Amino acid sequence: MPDLAQLRARIGALEGLPSFAAGRPAEAVPLGAAAIDDCLPWGGLAAGGLHEIRAEKADESGAALGFAAYLLGRLARARRGRLMWLTLSDHVHAPGLAGLGLPVERLLLVRPTRTADLLWAAEECLRCKGVAGLLADIDGADFRSARRLSLAARGSGVPGLMLNRGGPLGSALTRWQVGSAASEAPGGVGVGAWRWHLALTRCRFMAAGEEDRSLQWLVEAKHAKGGFSLVALSGDGSVGEAGQRRRAG
Amino acid sequence: MAEAGAQRRLVAVNRAAERAGLKPGMSVADALAIRPGLKLAPHEPAEEDALLGRLAEWCSVYTPFAAPDLWREGTGSAGLWLDISGCDHLWGGEAALLDDLIGRLDRLGFTARAAVADTPGAAWGWARFGAGGVVAAGETREALAPLPVSALRFSPEITLGLARLGLRRIGDLYPLARGPLAARFGSVVGRRLDQALGAEEEPISPLRPPQSLQVQRRFVTPIGRSEDVAAAVRFLLPRLMQLLERQQLGVRRLDLSVFRVDASSVRLAVGTSRPTRDANALFRLMALQLDKLQAGFGIESLMLAASVAAPLAARQQDMEEGDAAECLSEMLDSLGNRLGFNRIQAFAPAGSHLPERSVRRLSTELAAATALPEPWPDQRRPPILLSRPESVAVTAPLPDAPPLLFRWRQTLHRVRRAEGPERLEGEWWRDQNPARDYYLVEDEDGGRFWLYRLGLPGEFNPARWFVHGLFA
Numbered sequence: 001m002p003d004l005a006q007l008r009a010r011i012g013a014l015e016g017l018p019s020f021a022a023g024r025p026a027e028a029v030p031l032g033a034a035a036i037d038d039c040l041p042w043g044g045l046a047a048g049g050l051h052e053i054r055a056e057k058a059d060e061s062g063a064a065l066g067f068a069a070y071l072l073g074r075l076a077r078a079r080r081g082r083l084m085w086l087t088l089s090d091h092v093h094a095p096g097l098a099g100l101g102l103p104v105e106r107l108l109l110v111r112p113t114r115t116a117d118l119l120w121a122a123e124e125c126l127r128c129k130g131v132a133g134l135l136a137d138i139d140g141a142d143f144r145s146a147r148r149l150s151l152a153a154r155g156s157g158v159p160g161l162m163l164n165r166g167g168p169l170g171s172a173l174t175r176w177q178v179g180s181a182a183s184e185a186p187g188g189v190g191v192g193a194w195r196w197h198l199a200l201t202r203c204r205f206m207a208a209g210e211e212d213r214s215l216q217w218l219v220e221a222k223h224a225k226g227g228f229s230l231v232a233l234s235g236d237g238s239v240g241e242a243g244q245r246r247r248a249g
Numbered sequence: 250m251a252e253a254g255a256q257r258r259l260v261a262v263n264r265a266a267e268r269a270g271l272k273p274g275m276s277v278a279d280a281l282a283i284r285p286g287l288k289l290a291p292h293e294p295a296e297e298d299a300l301l302g303r304l305a306e307w308c309s310v311y312t313p314f315a316a317p318d319l320w321r322e323g324t325g326s327a328g329l330w331l332d333i334s335g336c337d338h339l340w341g342g343e344a345a346l347l348d349d350l351i352g353r354l355d356r357l358g359f360t361a362r363a364a365v366a367d368t369p370g371a372a373w374g375w376a377r378f379g380a381g382g383v384v385a386a387g388e389t390r391e392a393l394a395p396l397p398v399s400a401l402r403f404s405p406e407i408t409l410g411l412a413r414l415g416l417r418r419i420g421d422l423y424p425l426a427r428g429p430l431a432a433r434f435g436s437v438v439g440r441r442l443d444q445a446l447g448a449e450e451e452p453i454s455p456l457r458p459p460q461s462l463q464v465q466r467r468f469v470t471p472i473g474r475s476e477d478v479a480a481a482v483r484f485l486l487p488r489l490m491q492l493l494e495r496q497q498l499g500v501r502r503l504d505l506s507v508f509r510v511d512a513s514s515v516r517l518a519v520g521t522s523r524p525t526r527d528a529n530a531l532f533r534l535m536a537l538q539l540d541k542l543q544a545g546f547g548i549e550s551l552m553l554a555a556s557v558a559a560p561l562a563a564r565q566q567d568m569e570e571g572d573a574a575e576c577l578s579e580m581l582d583s584l585g586n587r588l589g590f591n592r593i594q595a596f597a598p599a600g601s602h603l604p605e606r607s608v609r610r611l612s613t614e615l616a617a618a619t620a621l622p623e624p625w626p627d628q629r630r631p632p633i634l635l636s637r638p639e640s641v642a643v644t645a646p647l648p649d650a651p652p653l654l655f656r657w658r659q660t661l662h663r664v665r666r667a668e669g670p671e672r673l674e675g676e677w678w679r680d681q682n683p684a685r686d687y688y689l690v691e692d693e694d695g696g697r698f699w700l701y702r703l704g705l706p707g708e709f710n711p712a713r714w715f716v717h718g719l720f721a
Contacts, residue, residue, distance in 0.1 A: 059660065062633055062697060066721020069632055082577055093718065094596035094608045096632030098625040100721060109594045109610075110584060121584055130577025180695035180721075182665065190668035191691050194721045221721070 027157060029078040031071070035232035036198070039215055040174070041205040045071065047079070048157040049173035050150050052164050056179030056197060061165075063180035063196050066100055068135055068163045070221055070230065073101035075133030075159055083107045084125045086118055087137035100221070101228030106132070119145045126152035126160050133159050140166020147171050168202075175202035181218055193222035195233075260292045261326055264360050273326075297327065304359075305329050307512045310467070310550050311346060312336045314453050318373070322404050328376070330369060330453045337365075343383050357512050366392070369453060370445030374400030374419070390446060394420030401441040407434050419445075462498070463554035464488045471510050471547025475539055478507070478548065482535055485553040486528040492555075499524025499561030503531055507542060508550040517542065520590070521582045524561040530579045534586050598625055602673055604634055604717065628671060629689060631699045631718030638715035641700070645714075649706035651688040657716050662692040670702075683708060689720065697721070 028044035030037045037044050045051055051071070055064035076083050083106050085092065090111065098104045110125075112118045115138070122136040126149060141149070141162075150171035153160045162169055169175075177199040183192035200215040217232045257277040266287070271280050281287055301317035308315035314332035321327050333346060340346035343365045354361040364376035366384040371393055375384050378400040384392045393400065396419050399408045410433070416422060419442075422430075427439045443449035464485045472478065482505065493499060501524055505517045519534040585593055590612060599609040607626070644654040651667035668689040675682025683704040691697045697720035703713040 059658070059696070062631070062719035062721055063695075065719075066632055069721070081573060090636055091633050093604070093630060093632055093634035095598070095604075095625045095630035096634070096718070096720070099630055100632060104596050104625065107596065108581075109596070110588065111592045111594070112588050113592075117588055121588065124580050124583055128576045128580040130573035130575075130580070180697060182693070182695040183691060183697075185666065191666045191689050191697065194697070195695065196721075 029075050029159065032074060032229040033217075033219060033232040036200075036217060036219075036230070039200065040203065045075070045159060046173055047075075047159045048154050050146070050153055050160045050162055050169060050171055052162045052169050052172040052175040052202075054164055054168075054175065054177050056177050056199075058165075063194075064163060064178040065137075066194060066221075067176065067178040067196055067198070068161050069097050069100045069102050070228070071161055072133050072135045073103065073228065075161075076103050076106055079132040079159075081106075081130045081132035083132055084110060084134045085137075086110045086112070086122055086125070086134070088112065088115065088118060089137065115139065119149070122160065123148055123152045126158050127156050128158065129156050131156075131158045133161065135161040135163060137163045138166065140164060141169060143170060172202065173204050174200060177201050177214075183220075193220050195220045294321075301327055301329060303514075304354075304512060307508060307514050308350075309506065309514075309552070310465075310508050311340070311350065313463070316453055320373075320402055322402075326377070328373070332369075332453045333365065347383065353512075368445055368447045369451050370401065370441060371447075373402060374445060390423075393445060394418065394423070398422065401438075401445055403437070403441065407438065410434060411438075462489065462492055462496075462556075462558055463552055464492070465550065465552040467550040468548065471549045473544035473547050475542065475544075478542060478544070478551070479532075479536060479539055481551050482539070482553065483532055485551065486532055489553050489555060490526045490528050493526050493558060493561075496558075497560060498555070498558040499526050500531060500555045500557075501559050502555070502557035503535065504554045504556045505535060505538075506552040506554070507548055508552070509545045510547045510549050511545060513545065515542065518556070519582075519586050520557075521578070522585060522590070523578055524559040525578070525582075526561060527575070527579070530582070533579075534582055537583070537587055601676065602626075603676060604630070604673075606676075629668075629720070631697075631720045633719040634699075635717055635719075638701070638717045641714050641716050643700075643702075643712070643714040645702075645712065647706075648712060649686075651690055652700065652714065655690075655700065655714065655716075657698070662690075662696065662698070664690045665693050666691040673701075687717070 027047040028040070028042035029047060030044035040046075053064055053068045053071070055061055072083055072085070083102070085107055087109070088111065092109060094104050094107075097107070110121055112121055118136065118138065119141060122134060122138075125131050125134045141164075146169045149160060149162075152158075162172065177197075179197040181195040181197050183195050185192035196219050198217045198219050203215075218234045220231050220233055221228065222231065223229075259271060259273050259275045259277065259280055261273055262271045266280075266284065269284050271283060271287075277289065298317065298319060301319070305315045305317045308329060308331055312331050312333050314330075316330045318328040318330045331350075333343065337343045337346050340349055347363050347365055351361050351363055362376045362381045364372045364379065364381050364384065366372040366375050367386055367389045371384060371389045374393060374396055375381065378396045379392065397408075397417060398411050398419055398421070399405075401419060403411070411417070411422075416425075422438070422442055430438050440449060444451040466481050466485055468481075472481070489500075500521060502518060502520050506514055507517070508514045517535065517538040519531070519538060521531075521534070525531065581593060594610040594612070597609045597611055599607055601607050639657065641655045641657045643652040643656075645652040649670070651664065651669060653664055655662055655664070670686035670688055672684055672686050674684045685701040685703060686706070687699060687701045689697065690700055698716055699718035699720060701715055701717055703709060703715065
């Protein structure tokens with residue numbers, strides 16, 4: 001469907017969105033699991049946009065935060081600069097982040113006391129080219145703030161991870177839903193590598209009608225040859241298909 | 250204008266009272282006899298001193314060397330010191346500066362006498378006992394000669410002692426030998442004379458150390474709109490940056506002093522995490538503060554000072570990396586100035602094996618200094634550590650076994666897998682903390698928790714369990 005692809009590219013370029021800005025392929029940061037990266041129109045997480053991460057269930061904050069920390073670590077590996085973590089709470093534990101492949105020595109934790117300050121700070125960080133990646137722990141954001149964040153990220157090319165407990169963000173390029181999954185330990189003793197149910201519930205520039213269709217995987221995060229990485233153990237039937245669609249686009 | 254004592258006396262009088270014949274030192278009874286309708290106010294030296302302090306601060310419009318003068322003996326009136334060396338030309342001469350100063354104070358309701366002379370001592374005497382105004386350079390000796398000796402800041406006892414010797418005028422002291430005077434009155438007589446005549450240096454200690462790294466702008470008509478203030482700051486910043494560049498310095502702290510027409514002043518300050526000469530970045534930081542500024546009756550002058558500066562050499566980084574680093578430090582400055590620099594933290598391993606003490610929070614500055622990455626512990630640690638371990642009800646088959654069931658935040662979790670225990674001993678040198686046995690447990694839904702049992706197995710009965718962290 002080359003005509004449709006061209007049309008999409010033109011619309012994307014008009015909107016100035018990553019990956020479709022004329023003549024400039026957007027910088028993308030692979031997640032590390034080929035099965036997932038192949039499904040994304042950018043071949044990974046697009047820099048210069050917002051990516052929303054939500055917990056499957058309200059009490060599964062550990063899995064969502066863990067996945068977000070993992071993604072921030074991937075951004076750190078691919079990009080230069082500081083990592084910014086913005087949160088109102090005080091329960092982030094650095095050794096645990098290091099265990100998820102996050103280079104803690106590059107991390108700065110910013111702890112505003114009010115939501116308004118946090119959103120303001122997130123925008124400041126997203127405007128700054130010296131930031132490798134931003135993770136903001138938010139409880140929803142009004143339409144205007146979300147739009148501002150998205151524009152700031154687009155302007156600078158800094159990727160923003162929104163660990164969101166509140167209402168969905170309309171301006172995000174992708175939305176991920178994360179739940180913890182039972183681990184498999186070798187020999188059945190102890191607790192195995194972290195496993196998550198991962199669902200991509202929104203992705204801009206998927207084929208028409210596919211944007212809000214959910215793609216699901218069971219993933220395991222563990223130490224591999226190239227460092228800490230994510231492995232897709234199984235996904236739904238649309239994985240291969242989606243990959244083809246991307247190549248067509 | 251009265252002081253309570255054994256006998257109430259006048260301490261100070263205003264111009265109208267002076268015309269009516271009232272004088273400081275007069276008893277209140279006498280004063281009321283002369284003027285029955287006299288208005289009296291209690292003398293409050295502390296408040297007067299504070300007011301003088303504020304006025305001195307406001308006088309930094311004229312000179313950075315301004316200080317309150319709290320010497321009241323002999324005349325009863327305190328005053329202000331201003332060292333205007335090198336500042337008078339900005340006002341069109343010494344006389345013009347003096348006129349401006351007296352005019353402003355008059356509009357504020359203060360009756361002021363002022364004098365300019367070669368030395369602080371001479372100016373002090375000329376303002377209080379002479380005609381006031383400017384004593385021309387080199388004419389101090391003649392000008393002071395006819396003034397009473399108390400114009401040299403002597404205590405009443407010394408003045409009285411000199412008077413008994415027939416020494417009433419300053420001129421009477423000129424021909425005298427110093428030796429006998431010092432023997433009789435101490436060194437103070439000779440010293441005050443030398444200070445007045447310039448033979449001995451008498452520095453004025455300013456309220457704040459003076460700064461050469463400052464620029465100032467005065468307004469013909471007072472301004473009040475925040476846009477105007479912002480425009481003035483924009484105008485001043487590049488000039489200040491030029492001063493800094495000449496000395497290869499960068500700003501670490503920028504102070505904006507705002508002088509209002511009612512003689513009050515405010516100071517706004519911004520800090521930066523590293524020296525900078527970027528006028529635009531500094532303006533953005535200052536703009537955040539300007540919102541808070543109250544113009545009051547109007548602002549007549551602004552002063553911008555680099556109150557803390559540090560060496561800043563020319564940049565030699567490659568362009569792109571330099572840009573990124575620059576914008577990063579700008580961003581951190583703006584965050585720090587709005588949220589507080591203590592709200593931005595970096596992490597480093599601390600020497601404790603107890604989870605809650607295993608991480609040091611560093612300020613960004615410190616983090617930049619200690620860039621050496623230290624290793625984190627190899628054991629599995631949760632990315633979420635509850636700031637206070639939460640007590641849970643647990644079913645465990647044996648004292649030294651992981652739990653089978655636990656109830657946390659109203660939810661029952663059935664443990665499917667468990668790892669542990671990892672025993673963390675209490676730090677005996679701090680307090681008598683019992684040891685903790687930590688377990689990593691996974692429930693049926695895959696939720697992973699960090700639980701611990703307090704004490705050695707069987708130490709507490711029933712066993713006390715806590716959730717301390719959440720794994721990914």
